[in-house]
Amino acid sequence: MTAVSIRGLTKRFGAVTAVDDLTVDLTPGVTGFLGPNGAGKTTILRLILGLIRPTAGTALIDGHRYADLPHPRRTVGALLEASGFHPGRTGRQTLRIAARLAGLPDSRIDAVLDQVDLTTTANRRVGTYSLGMRQRLGLAAALLGDPQVLMLDEPGNGLDPAGMAWLRGLLRDLAAHGRTVVVSSHVLAEVAQTADRIVIVHQGTVRFAGAIDALAGPAALEAEFLRLTAGAAPAAEGSTR
Amino acid sequence: MSTLMRAEWLKLRTTRSPWLLLSASLATIIVGVSGLMARIDNPGDPVTQQRAIAHLGLVSLFTLVLGITATAGEHRHRTISDTYLAVPQRHRVVWAKLAVYTAAGIVSGIAAAAGALATTAIWLVARGFSLDLASTDLWLTVAGGIAWNAAFAAIGIGVGALITNQNAAIATALAWLALVEGLVGQLIGDAQRWLPFALGSALDRLPTVTDGPVQWQAGLALGAYAAAFAVAAVLTSVRRDVT
Numbered sequence A: 001m002t003a004v005s006i007r008g009l010t011k012r013f014g015a016v017t018a019v020d021d022l023t024v025d026l027t028p029g030v031t032g033f034l035g036p037n038g039a040g041k042t043t044i045l046r047l048i049l050g051l052i053r054p055t056a057g058t059a060l061i062d063g064h065r066y067a068d069l070p071h072p073r074r075t076v077g078a079l080l081e082a083s084g085f086h087p088g089r090t091g092r093q094t095l096r097i098a099a100r101l102a103g104l105p106d107s108r109i110d111a112v113l114d115q116v117d118l119t120t121t122a123n124r125r126v127g128t129y130s131l132g133m134r135q136r137l138g139l140a141a142a143l144l145g146d147p148q149v150l151m152l153d154e155p156g157n158g159l160d161p162a163g164m165a166w167l168r169g170l171l172r173d174l175a176a177h178g179r180t181v182v183v184s185s186h187v188l189a190e191v192a193q194t195a196d197r198i199v200i201v202h203q204g205t206v207r208f209a210g211a212i213d214a215l216a217g218p219a220a221l222e223a224e225f226l227r228l229t230a231g232a233a234p235a236a237e238g239s240t241r
Numbered sequence B: 001m002s003t004l005m006r007a008e009w010l011k012l013r014t015t016r017s018p019w020l021l022l023s024a025s026l027a028t029i030i031v032g033v034s035g036l037m038a039r040i041d042n043p044g045d046p047v048t049q050q051r052a053i054a055h056l057g058l059v060s061l062f063t064l065v066l067g068i069t070a071t072a073g074e075h076r077h078r079t080i081s082d083t084y085l086a087v088p089q090r091h092r093v094v095w096a097k098l099a100v101y102t103a104a105g106i107v108s109g110i111a112a113a114a115g116a117l118a119t120t121a122i123w124l125v126a127r128g129f130s131l132d133l134a135s136t137d138l139w140l141t142v143a144g145g146i147a148w149n150a151a152f153a154a155i156g157i158g159v160g161a162l163i164t165n166q167n168a169a170i171a172t173a174l175a176w177l178a179l180v181e182g183l184v185g186q187l188i189g190d191a192q193r194w195l196p197f198a199l200g201s202a203l204d205r206l207p208t209v210t211d212g213p214v215q216w217q218a219g220l221a222l223g224a225y226a227a228a229f230a231v232a233a234v235l236t237s238v239r240r241d242v243t
Helices: A041-048 A091-102 A107-115 A131-143 A161-176 A188-194 A217-228 B003-013 B017-039 B046-053 B060-076 B080-086 B090-126 B136-162 B166-194 B196-203 B215-239
Strands: A004-013 A016-026 A029-034 A056-061 A076-079 A149-153 A180-185 A197-202 A205-211
Touching: A004 A041, A016 A041, A016 A056, A016 A197, A016 A205, A029 A041, A029 A161, A029 A188, A041 A056, A041 A149, A041 A180, A076 A131, A076 B080, A091 A107, A091 A131, A091 B003, A091 B080, A107 A131, A131 A149, A131 A161, A161 A180, A161 A188, A180 A188, A188 A217, A197 A217, A205 A217, B003 B060, B003 B090, B017 B046, B017 B060, B017 B090, B046 B090, B046 B136, B060 B080, B060 B090, B060 B136, B060 B166, B080 B090, B090 B136, B090 B215, B136 B166, B136 B196, B136 B215, B166 B196, B196 B215
Parallel strands: A029 A180, A029 A197, A076 A149, A149 A180
Antiparallel strands: A004 A016, A004 A056, A197 A205
């Protein structure tokens, strides 16, 4: 079982506090990471992944900082943005580079291309891909190392309804195999269908962390989300910190 | 070759910009050499031949841009996140790029040398002369020109890591070569011979260089610039937040 443990995580950019003394555990299953624009979701994911240096606090994956993981891409897969590709490379070349950087065998490339249904377009330049195809490519890159932890920032962006259904199935399947899947999203109804737990973040702090069952249905989730992300920080609730 | 260097090599050969830069480099040499050899009165003079061959060093401008695209280009296309996720020890990324792109600079320099030698030879034959391949000066210029291409590729890695906005990095580098080095040179007097372009010119044994350092000194000094930029690149890369 691989879990992510975040303790007192703080990040200040100059005078702006983007993440403020955040403490939360992310455990196997699908965790919906919710928050309004600018809540700090992406910054938190990048802090966990070592792309941003924390001002204070720690984010540990299986007890290790990301940078200290012996095989980071075999432990954690990440999709951070669908625009993070060179437009002149093909999908397959992009994955070959990712595999080579991570020391993974080329045999994984066909497996993940098949997994995200990009096999037939893998030899096209990424610059010709739709946003949905780039999301699938990003997911393929995240899955290359067959990791136990997946951190996915808005993976549903650009996916059509069929794509969303496919993504939902993929996430549930990954969780069913004991993986820790963290999905940031704005689409509350989608999260309500997929997630086992939710973490609601606002102004860099956790406003709610707990089982989605604690909130009865998508309508209740939206009402609770709007209440928790409006104005000043409310008191702790449920398993809220 | 390490896994990381193989990955950098794969990155290099799966984009079009290296080939475009190499093509531009060869086209510049052909035009430059032709411009000289078509009109000069004494094409058979060894100094003229060396001047023609020395064009290969001037195209180090393109290997400088190549180096910049290797580092700043990763920020431009936002592939840097994926690179650092695979290799969180960021200094290793910088060193791998430095090794691969210095080698690419050497290869580009060799291609430029071949282009300069061939173009010069063709013009000489057309005008009834032949290239003096026994000239030591000519081969010292060839070696120095290749080294200049390699050193500027390495410096480009550092420039691109320090200025991660690719357009700004290229504009800064070109402005330095076209204008700023000359202005700084006026301020610092004799020390100007130790500035990067002046050192490259001395390394290339450009006939226009009359009082620069000797070739091996210029090579060492340019190598020191590349090392200084590399260290600065590592120090800034390991601390920079990738947002």
